[in-house]
Amino acid sequence: SQRPKDFPPGPPCLPIIGNLHQIPLRKGFLRWQEWGKEYGNIIGFKLGPKNAVVLNSYRHVKELFDKRGAKYSSRPESYVNGELLCPNEIHILFASYGPKWRALRKAVQMFLNAKAVDALHPLQVAESTQTMCDLLDEPSNYYDHIRRYSTAVILASVFGQRGASFQSPKVQALYRVEDRFTVILEPGATPPVDAFGFLKYIPEFLSPWKIEAREIRKEQSLLYHTLLNETKDRIQRKISPPCFMQKVIEDQEKNNFTPEQMAYLGGITMEAGSDTTSSTLLAFVLAMAQHPEILKQAQKEVDRVCGIDRSPNFDDIEKLEYVHCCMQEASTGIVKTLRWRPIAPGGIPHMLTEDDSYEGYFIPKGTIVFYNAWAIHMDEGEYDSPEKFEPARWLNNKFGCKSTADIDDDHRRTTYSFGAGRRVCSGQRLAQNSLMLNMAKMVWLFDIRPDSLESLDMDIGSGFTDGIIVAPKKVPIQFVPRSNQHARIIRDELQGSQDLFATYE
Ligand code: HEM
Numbered sequence: 001s002q003r004p005k006d007f008p009p010g011p012p013c014l015p016i017i018g019n020l021h022q023i024p025l026r027k028g029f030l031r032w033q034e035w036g037k038e039y040g041n042i043i044g045f046k047l048g049p050k051n052a053v054v055l056n057s058y059r060h061v062k063e064l065f066d067k068r069g070a071k072y073s074s075r076p077e078s079y080v081n082g083e084l085l086c087p088n089e090i091h092i093l094f095a096s097y098g099p100k101w102r103a104l105r106k107a108v109q110m111f112l113n114a115k116a117v118d119a120l121h122p123l124q125v126a127e128s129t130q131t132m133c134d135l136l137d138e139p140s141n142y143y144d145h146i147r148r149y150s151t152a153v154i155l156a157s158v159f160g161q162r163g164a165s166f167q168s169p170k171v172q173a174l175y176r177v178e179d180r181f182t183v184i185l186e187p188g189a190t191p192p193v194d195a196f197g198f199l200k201y202i203p204e205f206l207s208p209w210k211i212e213a214r215e216i217r218k219e220q221s222l223l224y225h226t227l228l229n230e231t232k233d234r235i236q237r238k239i240s241p242p243c244f245m246q247k248v249i250e251d252q253e254k255n256n257f258t259p260e261q262m263a264y265l266g267g268i269t270m271e272a273g274s275d276t277t278s279s280t281l282l283a284f285v286l287a288m289a290q291h292p293e294i295l296k297q298a299q300k301e302v303d304r305v306c307g308i309d310r311s312p313n314f315d316d317i318e319k320l321e322y323v324h325c326c327m328q329e330a331s332t333g334i335v336k337t338l339r340w341r342p343i344a345p346g347g348i349p350h351m352l353t354e355d356d357s358y359e360g361y362f363i364p365k366g367t368i369v370f371y372n373a374w375a376i377h378m379d380e381g382e383y384d385s386p387e388k389f390e391p392a393r394w395l396n397n398k399f400g401c402k403s404t405a406d407i408d409d410d411h412r413r414t415t416y417s418f419g420a421g422r423r424v425c426s427g428q429r430l431a432q433n434s435l436m437l438n439m440a441k442m443v444w445l446f447d448i449r450p451d452s453l454e455s456l457d458m459d460i461g462s463g464f465t466d467g468i469i470v471a472p473k474k475v476p477i478q479f480v481p482r483s484n485q486h487a488r489i490i491r492d493e494l495q496g497s498q499d500l501f502a503t504y505e
Contacts, residue, residue, distance in 0.1 A: 001046045006362040008044035008053055011035060018046025020195065025188035026466045029346035032056065033375040041375075042361070048195025050076075051367040056375035058382070062411045064358065065350065065371065065421030073097040073422040074351040076368045079193045079200050080184065084213035085220075090264040093272065097353060097422070103255060107265055108426050111158070111244040117430045120157050121314050126497035127152045128437050132311070132445055132490045139479040141166070143282065146438075147175060150277035153434060154270045155504075159231045160243030162504035170227065177219040178275055182467035184212055187346070189467075221260075224267030228259070231266075241503040244269065269427075276343055277431050279471035281438055283341040284326070286463075286472045287389045288448040290456050294391060295448060298323045299482070302444045308483075311490055312440035314433070323440055325391035340389050342417040343469050345374035345460065350423060373416045374460065389458075442479075445486050451476035 001018035003010070013019055022045075024031055032054045035043050041057035055061050065072050074097035075081075081094045092108060095101035110116070127149055134145040144166035151171045152163035163171040183189055190209040193199040204210045232249060234240035245266045248255075252262065288295045301322045306312045312320070352367045363369075378386040382401045384393065393400045397407055399414055418425035425431070442448070450456050455475045457463030464470040481487040 001049060003044060003046060004051060004362060004364050006360070007051065008042045008361045008363070009039040010043045010045040011039070013046045016048065017192075018048050018050075018195075020047055020192055023047075023188060026186065027346070027461060027470075028187055029370075029372050029374045030461060032346075032370070032372050033378065036372075036375055042359070044361070044363075047368070048192055050195050051364055052370065053363060053367055054370040054372050056372045057379065058376050058412060058416060059408075060358075061371045061376065061416060061420045062413070064356075064369065065419075066411045066413075068356065069421040071354045071356055072350050072352055072369060074353050075423075076349050076351045077194065079197075080190050080209075080213055084210065085181070085184070085217050086264070088260070090261055092265070092268055093348065096351075103257075104261075104265060105426065107248060107251075107255060107257075108269060110247060111269065112426045112430060114429055117433065120153070120430065121433070122500060123156055124153055124434055124437055125313055126500045127156070128434075128441055129311070129490060129494045129497055130501075131438065132441050133494050135442075135446065135479045136481060136487055136490065140476070142285065142477060142479060143474045146281050146285070147171075147275070147278040149281075149438065150434065151175070151270065151274045153430075154273045155227075156241075156243070158244045158266050158269050159227045160234060160240040160246065160504060161227065161230065162501060164501070164505075170223070173219070173223045174270060174274060177216060177223060178271055179467075180212065180216050181220070181271070182275070182469045184209065184216060185468045186466060187349075220267060221263070224263040225259070227270075228263040228266060272425075273427050273430065275469055275471060276427075277434050279343040279469060280341075280431075280435055282472045283343070284435075284439055285442070285448060285477060286456060286458060286475075287326075287340065288443070289450040289477050290453070290458060291389060292447075292449070294326060294389070295443065298326050298391075298443045302440060306444060308485060309489065311444050311486075311493060312437070314437065317436045317440060320440055321395075322391065323443060324436075325394040326439065326443075340377070341460065341464070341470075341472075342373040342377055342415075343471065344417065344419075345372075345470060346468065347371040347373050347416075348419060348423070348468065350421065371416060371420060376416045441490075445481060445490055446479045447482060449478045449480065451478065 001013050001016050003013060011019055011022055014021065033056065036056040042060050043054050045052050075094050086094055089095040089100040092101065092104040095104060131145050131149040135142055148163060148166040148171055151174055155161050155163040155170060191199050228245065231240060231245045235246055240246060248262050248265060301320055302312055305316050305319045347370055350369045352363060352365055352369055355365045356363045380386060384402050396403050399407065399412065413420060418428050464472055
């Protein structure tokens with residue numbers, strides 16, 4: 001547990017365990033943020049014998065992940081991820097930087113490139129319109145309706161199948177397993193088995209986390225294989241609409257993918273795109289419920305651009321500057337940010353594959369490097385009152401930062417919510433399209449109000465769930481249609497989507 005010579009500064013270590021005892025089991029990114037005040041924005045610490053570094057400033061993420069991507073793009077070796085949950089590097093998010101990851105990333109890119117993603121506009125419009133009608137019919141279940149939306153878009157575009165309601169068995173199966181998956185992946189949710197290898201030999205009856213991991217693996221594998229087999233069957237019967245898996249199946253020999261790799265490729269895309277997008281939308285709902293004045297201003301703009309005779313669509317989005325700012329603040333604008341509540345606040349760890357020197361520090365090969373999206377987005381040096389939901393900050397400059405800040409355009413990302421470097425999220429464009437469309441339609445259609453202001457808990461610690469992906473906890477929120485005419489129009493628009501839905505049934 002000794003710190004390497006010239007390692008970045010950090011808290012003193014204890015023998016053997018290093019700093020493990022100082023990192024809380026949940027939401028460790030808050031502790032890293034606190035450490036930043038004492039040790040600076042690049043902090044070195046020890047997870048038992050393993051070296052770890054956390055980056056609390058965008059400047060370091062930019063220099064290390066974006067400019068030195070060849071070295072900082074692997075993932076830490078992990079017994080839980082790599083052996084129990086997703087063996088043989090089948091999971092793109094956890095695959096180490098090498099040929100297997102490259103083949104997966106190339107395949108995913110085929111589905112997530114700009115042209116392919118923009119071809120999904122009609123599907124997104126149809127599913128979003130259904131979501132608005134679901135919110136009209138059953139507002140108290142807003143949480144499920146929003147979660148259904150993101151899964152339905154991926155189910156249809158990846159597997160050519162429909163997720164018509166939150167109760168659909170596949171949507172249910174996905175969230176049942178996904179909720180458990182994101183919790184077990186959070187550093188701290190399992191014993192430090194990578195630091196102390198002997199822990200893996202403790203029998204299962206004394207290690208409930210092992211049983212949990214095996215069950216998750218079984219459920220995930222069953223779901224992904226079932227979806228793949230159903231899609232294969234529908235393709236054979238010539239009743240499948242074009243979808244990502246169709247292309248993957250056609251290219252199976254060329255890519256040399258096993259059925260397991262194919263099933264996981266589709267399943268993981270669904271995983272990656274479901275609760276990420278819905279959690280961001282839910283954070284937006286929370287912000288709108290707390291800030292009626294911001295909602296009003298966004299409504300004014302949507303009304304000016306779309307009027308009352310139709311709901312917003314993709315042609316309008318470019319013209320909605322203030323709604324953009326709301327999205328940039330709560331979530332993602334076209335190429336902008338997810339600042340206020342990043343859904344992966346502690347980031348997804350990268351691993352350094354060669355020794356490196358940086359600003360006089362030595363960072364050895366094998367170091368686990370965390371980018372702390374939470375600390376980056378809450379940096380008081382960069383943002384005025386960072387804790388405040390303030391869309392207007394994005395009117396100042398494209399980074400939403402203080403006008404007095406030194407605005408640095410070189411390789412700086414407008415958001416770190418999607419990660420950075422070569423492992424940056426492949427699904428940004430698809431996610432952004434979904435977010436913008438749903439936010440614009442929601443603002444156009446509803447007044448969004450809390451049952452009571454006291455019921456809103458905006459605190460990232462207490463008001464959001466645990467896990468590597470966090471989401472606002474469910475609180476009662478009212479969705480009140482702005483007029484009968486708004487409600488009638490959205491229902492009429494839904495009728496126009498029925499033919500498209502039928503192709504996925
Ligand atoms: C608001 C929505 C989303 C957010 C905030 C988000 C965030 C992230 C983050 C933080 C990473 C890790 C980046 C890193 O390690 O540096 C990631 C990876 C990834 N995301 Fe997303 N994501 C979102 C939506 C999507 C969607 C819709 C898809 C596809 C359907 C997707 C597909 C992926 C894939 C395939 C990876 C793995 C990349 C790799 O390791 O090579 N994401 N995402």
